[in-house]
Amino acid sequence: MHDKAPNLKMKILILTDSIANPRSIPVNSAVTLEQTYPYILRNIFKDATFWQLSCGYMTVESLANQAIPYLSDWQPEFIIIHAGINDCRPEAFSELQKSILQQLTGRFFRFVKRHVYNPRLIRIRNKSRVSKKSFRKTLNKLNLIFDTSKVLFIEISANEKYEAARPGVMKKMKEYNDIASEVFSDGFIPVCNSLNEASAFNQDNLHINSEGHKIIAQSLIKSITNTC
């Protein structure tokens, strides 16, 4: 795969939550920086200029709010978005409610925390940090502002076992993926099945191991070279 990719002068913006970052834990599925797919892309497209924002727990909306004012004039040829699980996954409490609970309980929050992430409570409350309407709004906005860029949206993915920790997450993922696929159409990159078939999720059933990074890198290289 490495020999076939052309050296193209282009600008690539990568917006992700923690999923594109290296990980040292769990040890048996640790991922080094060199094994992450953004790093693999840098090695393949050596003439390209990259700008990457990968930050844990961030929603697509918060990533977009960073990219829009700083990078809208940069006009990248490609924008890779790999986030959305933080937008859609079911929660028992909203961010505001969590913050209030934390303020009220102080150092005793660690005792309350297990209830905040209690699967039964999550199933009952079933809140998402970002509504479907707001998620769609953000994607539409990105499309309009970066109107000369090709957006590649990587499917929001998790192993089915993640359902035990976050009841209802599979349904939510499908709903939000449907929105992304509608907004970006041919820029939507399905990866969930390949990741599951290759056992590419780590023990938290959410983040990916080095094999997962390879799979995503291959999908992106294919999409970018087919578009150029």
Place this chain on the structure above:
Amino acid sequence: MEQPENIDILLKEIISDVLEMSIMEIDNSASVRSLCNWKGIKHRLIIERIEKEFDIQFSIDERDTLISYKIIRATIIAHKR
């Protein structure tokens, strides 16, 4: 949903009115960098007038992104869809 042309007209009216400039001076590349008086309290006034005239509410984080005509226009359209 409002037509993009109508959004253009109203948006340019708001910006030119707050900045006390001719509407002809507000083009699609207008931004806080290109127009020297688009800053401070006038920027806040522009945002508040847009929210009122288009009947939308920007989030606090979103407000920080509204630094050019193109971004504001896209944000309004995205809100209205």
